[in-house]
Amino acid sequence: MKSFATVIPFIKKHKWDYIIGIIFLLAVDLLQMIVPHLLGSVTDLFKSKDLTPKVLLTYSFWIIGIAILVFAFRFIWRMKIMGMSRLLEKELREQLFAKFLELSPQYYNEHKTGDLMAHATNDINAVRMAVGPGIILSVDASFLGISIILIMVFTIDPKLTILALLPLPVIALVVSRFGKVIHSRFLKVQEAFASLTDKVQESISGIRVIKAFVQEKEEIENFRGENLRNFKANMDMIKIWGLFDPTVQFLAALSFTIALLYGGIQVIKGIITLGDFVAFTSYLGMLIWPMMAFGWVINIFQRGSASMERLNIIFSEVPEITDNYADPNITVIDGNIKIKNLTFSYKKGLPPVLKNINISLPKGKTLAIIGKTGSGKSTLVNLLARLYKVPQDTIFIDGHDINEIPLKVLRENIGFVPQDNFIFSDTIANNIAFVNEEPLEKIQQFATIADVHKDIMDFPQQYQTIVGERGVTLSGGQKQRIAIARALIKEPKILILDDSLSAVDTNTEETILSNLRKYMKNRTTIIVSHRISTIKNADEIIVLDNGEIVERGTHEELIKLKGLYNSIYEKQQLEDAILKEV
Structure with a gap:
């Protein structure tokens, strides 16, 4: 047979x-x-x-x-x-x-x-x-x-x-x-x-x-x-x-x-x-x-x-993403990102999710992405990690087409915290040190940067606490911060946070962002968020709408434009004011 x-x-x-x-x-x-x-x-x-x-x-x-x-x-x-x-x-x-x-x-x-x-x-x-x-x-x-x-x-x-x-x-x-x-x-x-x-x-x-x-x-x-x-x-x-x-x-x-x-x-x-x-x-x-x-x-x-x-x-299934075009001589990346005329759809025949995206992000800078739900924010950062097939000659890192960079090299140098923070049924320590076995002192160091160390120390078994399936015994904010610590402990050249602070309060958010600014000083950071408080200090902010960049600039520049960004900002300001009164 x-x-x-x-x-x-x-x-x-x-x-x-x-x-x-x-x-x-x-x-x-x-x-x-x-x-x-x-x-x-x-x-x-x-x-x-x-x-x-x-x-x-x-x-x-x-x-x-x-x-x-x-x-x-x-x-x-x-x-x-x-x-x-x-x-x-x-x-x-x-x-x-x-x-x-x-x-x-x-x-x-x-x-x-x-x-x-x-x-x-x-x-x-x-x-x-x-x-x-x-x-x-x-x-x-x-x-x-x-x-x-x-x-x-x-x-x-x-x-x-x-x-x-x-x-x-x-x-x-x-x-x-x-x-x-x-x-x-x-x-x-x-x-x-x-x-x-x-x-x-x-x-x-x-x-x-x-x-x-x-x-x-x-x-x-x-x-x-x-x-x-x-x-x-x-x-x-x-x-x-x-x-x-x-x-x-x-x-x-x-x-x-x-x-x-x-x-x-x-x-x-x-x-x-x-x-x-x-x-x-x-x-x-x-x-x-x-x-x-x-x-x-x-x-x-x-x-x-x-x-x-x-x-x-x-x-017999052929993976969409392979190293067919990879250059084995590329062994390290610095984190200079350039996106040129990127248009992307999940399948042929479907309308594009991203249209004519152009971004230049030098090493050590922070880019923020904001936009309505379904505007293509997560798709864009997923493409940077090559979780989807990237069109040729559209995304470059250090001058190399991203398809030429071996997947192992690319992903080892990217710390990616996706929207769905998956936590394994294991100890907290092993969840943070997922990639390599690390000493407890180092695990604690990055848990502190992610502002989750105090929470962990309150658990009966601290870092040896075994969490339930998919981290069910943790709160949403704790899961997000453990996921951030897991990404940081890799000491990546590029850090991507895809709406990874949505479940923490503003004080905790400010602490984490402050820690990240010190830690990521010479590294490239991309932050996707719905909250302007998370991204207002970024070097550049791009606003996506229906897969297109409709506005770009610093926080102050975008406020002056009185466009979509300013509209989102005013709504969030009003919501904060109402909550304070309540």
Whole structure:
């Protein structure tokens, strides 16, 4: 199957583990095929009254010896083949996780978390089953089936064998037809599970909103709908599998019936011995397993193929943002930023989010960006960190097109605090020293600059306090300040604050800005804000509206223009006055 091409290199790399495992698997099959012959011989000796206690003991020892060897060999092949399938599962998960980190942010805007989680759980497990139990069943069933048929033909009775195996072509046809349906329905099962997972993840993430708006019953009903879809998809799968298994069993039972009727007549006529008939029925009983196993093999491989197809779609995804044009000679940046005629839209065909942006920001200066919601402020700073694909020859740092700067160099030298301050479920110290392990003194130093040190010291375990998922145990202002400390501890050449002081009061804001002015003296700073108090001391302020720069200058210059900036300023002044009166 083409879908399994991704795992072929792994199988080649570990071919000797598979070969050794298959050799011991075949050895087990050979040993098991000796037992019916021994039972047939004992039956004939018993019938002829030549069976003595000594002979019976000898046969018993043979059977016990075979059982011991089967036990040992089976352990070896399980460790080899099943062990390799578990190793592949581990490597696929690591490969998938690495791919997730490689993909651009835009990919996650278009794909749901639950679906991606389903790839990492159900899909990888289905592939593991295919390259573990699937290989075992296919080799075991093929070798055992062919060997048993040959033994039955050449050592017992060819005609009896042919008659008993008449249902086999019908079984092959049933397996082929059912396999295609199983593949299709398993894809639907995986899709339904992904949708269900996404619903659960989204509801848990938004639990506070659900409770605040008293939407528990509605969410339960929504979940029931997704759960019902998942149930129906699985029931459709169970129905086809429920029909498949009994059908194969029924056809296998026909083989036994033919063997019983025709073989019994052959014994009565003296054409074959009773021992041969016992051995034949034992072999036929062993042949039922390969017949059934072929069904399982088809099911497992179809499931694995369906899941591998889903995984291959992700593995073949080409990241929007790469180092294809990077110059390896660029190893450091100073922080001189120039933007020339930048026009940007998220996708072809969509209207531009930014239009004809021109900015010149020398190293050590502070640029502030203000504008209405949706004016393109966050998009602009995201482009500076190359979180979206930047058009060629539009953004330059130190004279280099930003696409020529290796991503690692660029992002290591940018301290970026986005609007959504993500805090990991870890200690506060580890959240601040996220990039590198740092001594506590240094962590405290940057926490002080971000004016969050006092808050942290009030916690029972101080810097070793473990915060809840996404920092749920912290206030909005504490999360913002911890995120600022995390950006500053990198000692970046460029600092970007995207509305990162919106949750702190004006006094705290002034303290942080004062600390930043000292710390960022020879570094470049870009501040995005809705509050004029945050940006009024910037070297240059640009006002965005509908993706265009409509005003630019210092605070005093923009006030004199009596334009959009002045309008925002007057409204905020009025709001502050009203709040003071209240």
